[in-house]
Amino acid sequence: MTVSVIKLLIQKLRKTLFSNSSNTLISFILILIINLACFITFEWLLFNANWKVVTSNIPLFAFGSFPPNEQWRPAIWIISLITLSIVTLFGPRWKWLRKNLLIAWGSTIPLGLYLLYGGIGLSPISSRHIGGLTLTILLTACSSVLSLPLGIILALGRQSSLPLIQKLSSIYIDVIRAVPLIAVLFFGQLLIPLFLPVGIEVDRVWRAIFAFTLFVSAYIAEDIRGGLQSIPHTQIESANSLGLNQYQIIRFILIPQALRIALPALTNQSIGLFQNTSLMAILGLVELLGIGRSILANPEFIGQYIEVYVWLACVYWLVCTIMAILARHLEQRMTINQANF
Amino acid sequence: MKGRKKIFLQLGICIFFLSIVGILINNLTINLIRTGLGFNFSWLLKPASFALAEHPLPYTSSDSYAWALFIGWLNSLKVIISSLFLSTCLGTLIGFARTGKNSLLGLISAGYITIIRQTPLLLQLMFWYFVGFLGLKDNVFLGIKNIFKISNQGIEFSGLTLSSEFSALLFGLSIFTSAYIAEVIRGGILSVPRGQWEAFRSLGLSERKGLFSIIVPQALPAIIPGLTSQYLNLAKNSTLAIAVGFSDIYAINDTIINQTGRAIECFLILLTSFLLLNLLISNGMEIINRIIITSSKTN
Amino acid sequence: MLRLVSGIVSLTILLAGCAIPRQENTSRLELIKKRNELICGVSGKIAGFSYLMSKGSYEGLDVDICKAFAAGIIGDSEKIQYRPLTSNERFTAIKTGEIDLLSRNTTFNLSRDSSGGNGLTFAPVVFHDGQGLMVKKGSNLNSLKDLANKSICVGSGTTSEQNINDAFESLSLPYNPIKYQDPNQVSRGYQQGRCSAMTSDRSQLASIRSGLKNPNDHIILDDVISKEPLAPASNGQDPKLADAMRWIIFALISAEEQGITKSNIDEKVKLAENNPELKPLRRFLGIDGGLGEKIGLRNDFVVKVIRSTGNYGEIYERHLGENSKVQIPRGLNKLYKNGGIMYAPPFK
Numbered sequence: 002m003t004v005s006v007i008k009l010l011i012q013k014l015r016k017t018l019f020s021n022s023s024n025t026l027i028s029f030i031l032i033l034i035i036n037l038a039c040f041i042t043f044e045w046l047l048f049n050a051n052w053k054v055v056t057s058n059i060p061l062f063a064f065g066s067f068p069p070n071e072q073w074r075p076a077i078w079i080i081s082l083i084t085l086s087i088v089t090l091f092g093p094r095w096k097w098l099r100k101n102l103l104i105a106w107g108s109t110i111p112l113g114l115y116l117l118y119g120g121i122g123l124s125p126i127s128s129r130h131i132g133g134l135t136l137t138i139l140l141t142a143c144s145s146v147l148s149l150p151l152g153i154i155l156a157l158g159r160q161s162s163l164p165l166i167q168k169l170s171s172i173y174i175d176v177i178r179a180v181p182l183i184a185v186l187f188f189g190q191l192l193i194p195l196f197l198p199v200g201i202e203v204d205r206v207w208r209a210i211f212a213f214t215l216f217v218s219a220y221i222a223e224d225i226r227g228g229l230q231s232i233p234h235t236q237i238e239s240a241n242s243l244g245l246n247q248y249q250i251i252r253f254i255l256i257p258q259a260l261r262i263a264l265p266a267l268t269n270q271s272i273g274l275f276q277n278t279s280l281m282a283i284l285g286l287v288e289l290l291g292i293g294r295s296i297l298a299n300p301e302f303i304g305q306y307i308e309v310y311v312w313l314a315c316v317y318w319l320v321c322t323i324m325a326i327l328a329r330h331l332e333q334r335m336t337i338n339q340a341n342f
Numbered sequence: 343m344k345g346r347k348k349i350f351l352q353l354g355i356c357i358f359f360l361s362i363v364g365i366l367i368n369n370l371t372i373n374l375i376r377t378g379l380g381f382n383f384s385w386l387l388k389p390a391s392f393a394l395a396e397h398p399l400p401y402t403s404s405d406s407y408a409w410a411l412f413i414g415w416l417n418s419l420k421v422i423i424s425s426l427f428l429s430t431c432l433g434t435l436i437g438f439a440r441t442g443k444n445s446l447l448g449l450i451s452a453g454y455i456t457i458i459r460q461t462p463l464l465l466q467l468m469f470w471y472f473v474g475f476l477g478l479k480d481n482v483f484l485g486i487k488n489i490f491k492i493s494n495q496g497i498e499f500s501g502l503t504l505s506s507e508f509s510a511l512l513f514g515l516s517i518f519t520s521a522y523i524a525e526v527i528r529g530g531i532l533s534v535p536r537g538q539w540e541a542f543r544s545l546g547l548s549e550r551k552g553l554f555s556i557i558v559p560q561a562l563p564a565i566i567p568g569l570t571s572q573y574l575n576l577a578k579n580s581t582l583a584i585a586v587g588f589s590d591i592y593a594i595n596d597t598i599i600n601q602t603g604r605a606i607e608c609f610l611i612l613l614t615s616f617l618l619l620n621l622l623i624s625n626g627m628e629i630i631n632r633i634i635i636t637s638s639k640t641n
Numbered sequence: 642m643l644r645l646v647s648g649i650v651s652l653t654i655l656l657a658g659c660a661i662p663r664q665e666n667t668s669r670l671e672l673i674k675k676r677n678e679l680i681c682g683v684s685g686k687i688a689g690f691s692y693l694m695s696k697g698s699y700e701g702l703d704v705d706i707c708k709a710f711a712a713g714i715i716g717d718s719e720k721i722q723y724r725p726l727t728s729n730e731r732f733t734a735i736k737t738g739e740i741d742l743l744s745r746n747t748t749f750n751l752s753r754d755s756s757g758g759n760g761l762t763f764a765p766v767v768f769h770d771g772q773g774l775m776v777k778k779g780s781n782l783n784s785l786k787d788l789a790n791k792s793i794c795v796g797s798g799t800t801s802e803q804n805i806n807d808a809f810e811s812l813s814l815p816y817n818p819i820k821y822q823d824p825n826q827v828s829r830g831y832q833q834g835r836c837s838a839m840t841s842d843r844s845q846l847a848s849i850r851s852g853l854k855n856p857n858d859h860i861i862l863d864d865v866i867s868k869e870p871l872a873p874a875s876n877g878q879d880p881k882l883a884d885a886m887r888w889i890i891f892a893l894i895s896a897e898e899q900g901i902t903k904s905n906i907d908e909k910v911k912l913a914e915n916n917p918e919l920k921p922l923r924r925f926l927g928i929d930g931g932l933g934e935k936i937g938l939r940n941d942f943v944v945k946v947i948r949s950t951g952n953y954g955e956i957y958e959r960h961l962g963e964n965s966k967v968q969i970p971r972g973l974n975k976l977y978k979n980g981g982i983m984y985a986p987p988f989k
Contacts, residue, residue, distance in 0.1 A: 024444055031446050066697045165352045179620040181578035184592060184612050191605050194737045195373045198367045202739065276351050279462040283585055285727050290465060298686060298825040303854065314461045321460040391804050397788065403806050478835040506835060562745045578908055587821045600798030603732060
């Protein structure tokens with residue numbers, strides 16, 4: 002049994018890696034390089050690296066400068082997100098579970114805002130204390146949720162037959178898509194106070210969320226536009242012949258299908274948004290990358306940038322991968338639902 | 343919708359929109375007067391009084407703010423164009439490696455692409471600069487006498503010096519964008535029908551000849567739009583230069599706002615320069631697209 | 642293309658429109674008192690002046706000055722919201738009213754003080770500093786002239802950037818400025834050898850040097866490139882707040898002149914209450930004279946201030962003295978009686 006498996010393996014290897022002389026040479030060189038790289042990496046990871054900078058700062062990485070006796074609040078939020086992900090991916094396929102899962106995901110954002118900012122029964126905490134991974138997730142979640150409706154409105158506006166709305170939407174989308182993200186974020190922080198009457202103040206986290214929303218909604222609008230354009234025209238004609246009015250067509254026929262088609266692009270946008278929150282480190286917010294930089298400024302941890310950066314890279318990579326897996330899962334479920342029509 | 347209804351609706355939205363904009367502009371003007379700033383561009387001719395370490399054209403600190411901004415724009419162009427070339431070459435190589443026959447090579451490329459795409463660009467840039475170049479401390483990393491040298495001051499070859507800020511930005515941007523370009527190229531190659539591969543193999547053409555003469559020309563129309571959007575992303579991502587100390591247009595913009603407080607005027611200038619860059623790249627790629635389509639037609 | 646151009650043109654035209662400005666009536670001082678909390682702009686990253694400790698609180702000279710202001714204006718030195726600001730945002734933050742006052746190692750100069758410039762109003766100087774250079778020992782760089790053509794790490798958008806530029810221009814020597822946005826990166830670039838020297842205020846150089854692995858391997862050069870008098874600032878719109886800030890700082894200095902400390906303030910109050918002939922002391926502590934009311938504060942504001950932070954000398958020793966982590970000799974910051982230039986006008 003094992004002999005035949007080994008024979009099969011050798012055959013496959015021969016076909017793919019060692020088919021001809023040049024291929025064999027490349028493969029040998031690659032195997033050599035991989036071995037060397039792995040050796041150096043593992044030796045550094047286990048022996049030379051000083052992981053104290055990571056282990057003693059885990060609360061800072063996860064929650065920022067949240068007061069220590071209230072740290073259970075963001076902890077609960079993050080744990081609830083992790084549990085929801087596990088249940089979504091690996092949970093049993095009961096119908097009632099599936100139905101309520103969507104509501105559960107939707108309620109994580111109000112729950113998060115309540116836990117982080119305080120309210121009934123919880124002491125209010127200023128947003129300056131929210132930092133680390135908690136702030137990153139907060140920025141991503143709020144901006145994604147807010148930019149989706151705005152993106153839909155812009156996409157519909159661009160398709161509209163009213164020339165004014167069409168021009169306004171197009172100008173907005175084209176201008177925002179031409180500008181770098183950091184410029185939008187910086188001017189959001191700087192200029193939003195200038196547009197508000199004296200005395201009204203928006204805290205920096207919400208200014209960042211607002212700037213992200215303005216930026217991402219333009220990209221989402223383009224993705225949804227692609228979705229809208231690939232809906233066969235026959236759908237609209239049959240809806241018209243059934244007597245549905247404009248609003249009903251948009252709400253019940255166009256949007257659901259466009260969203261379904263554009264879903265891969267939309268989920269890619271939110272993964273990109275998660276990575277782009279790191280730009281706030283340049284503008285003074287202490288989300289995950291920003292808190293890494295402050296930790297490196299502590300005289301106790303001078304010079305340990307490799308450990309911190311590798312750790313940050315792992316965290317980002319892990320969360321992005323989880324988001325990507327959730328996204329594929331969502332797409333699969335969407336196509337299953339569609340097939341059930 | 344009937345004609346009159348259309349006009350009324352548009353009018354309504356127009357009034358609504360204008361009133362919101364009016365309120366915002368009102369607040370803005372009040373705040374500008376309160377801070378004593380106002381809105382004008384005459385300050386552009388005042389001397390900049392800051393020096394720049396890198397300038398493709400002569401620049402001293404007594405030159406105007408306008409000239410400083412222009413130098414910043416040139417610096418941005420410098421890094422964007424070099425990065426375009428480097429990332430395209432690298433991305434093409436990796437894209438082909440991904441679709442090639444050697445599955446080990448394909449696996450490594452897939453791993454490379456995943457790691458690069460799942461970590462933020464800013465983190466990668468800081469890694470390249472602080473761990474990569476600055477981590478060389480005072481040593482020379484690689485050196486061939488008088489011809490080529492890499493140290494923490496940058497890269498020098500045959501008299502041309504690239505500062506470590508520029509080099510870190512160049513490598514970081516190129517490697518990041520190359521991962522995305524590799525995916526675009528892979529998508530393009532995979533879009534070519536399977537039959538074409540089998541056809542040229544049955545004709546006895548070698549793998550390499552078949553790839554370049556048959557597959558790639560057919561993949562190009564599918565690759566060009568994706569490539570264009572990646573190039574535009576590259577141009578926008580170059581603004582992260584401020585994190586590694588390279589004076590591109592955004593960094594200089596930032597210094598000027600800090601010195602003069604002219605946030606709105608500088609924002610408009612930044613907007614315009616990026617729209618210009620956008621136009622340059624899109625039109626350039628449009629020309630290339632047209633060349634490819636006409637050449638494939640004549641084929 | 643036309644769409645984009647019309648977009649920019651319409652945006653520009655809209656922004657050039659004008660409106661009738663409404664008059665601002667509320668004084669900032671009254672606003673702070675009503676809010677019962679002081680919003681103080683600090684750095685959070687400069688050891689000895691305003692540093693965010695790992696337990697989440699801020700400590701330093703600038704922070705204690707904020708506490709003194711809060712004690713004088715509101716009566717409670719703990720009711721403060723600290724806002725960490727980068728050097729790029731500090732002026733916009735105070736101009737737009739996001740913070741009440743700035744206590745952030747800010748240099749007092751004409752451009753910042755004048756209504757034609759940034760339009761701020763500065764309180765008395767709390768730290769007389771100067772810009773300097775730090776180099777590695779053994780690098781054979783002993784003065785500014787030796788640094789010609791060398792790379793120098795500096796923070797972008799700071800006065801250090803402009804001053805070092807002026808210094809080299811006056812000598813007509815070229816140099817390479819390597820500019821970083823984050824002050825930590827400035828010192829990192831210097832430590833890792835990217836630059837031969839770094840430049841900043843001498844106080845910041847001292848605080849950075851104290852945090853390095855081998856502080857004795859680094860020398861702060863004798864060249865003083867500029868005068869950097871550091872002072873707290875308020876938005877130039879409220880003369881009442883400016884008066885309050887000015888006299889709270891003078892109270893700190895005057896208390897040190899008179900030997901009043903945090904530990905003996907209560908004793909001094911009792912002494913003044915029981916001895917009506919100690920007229921200057923009674924005026925200073927607010928028992929007679931009604932001086933506090935003239936500047937919009939409670940009459941006993943000096944007592945509240947000294948009770949919470951101590952006098953200027955105590956504040957200095959606490960954060961920059963011999964037993965602190967960042968040791969900077971007092972130099973010009975000593976009282977005028979002891980050879981420095983700290984001097985308070987009379988409380989009359």
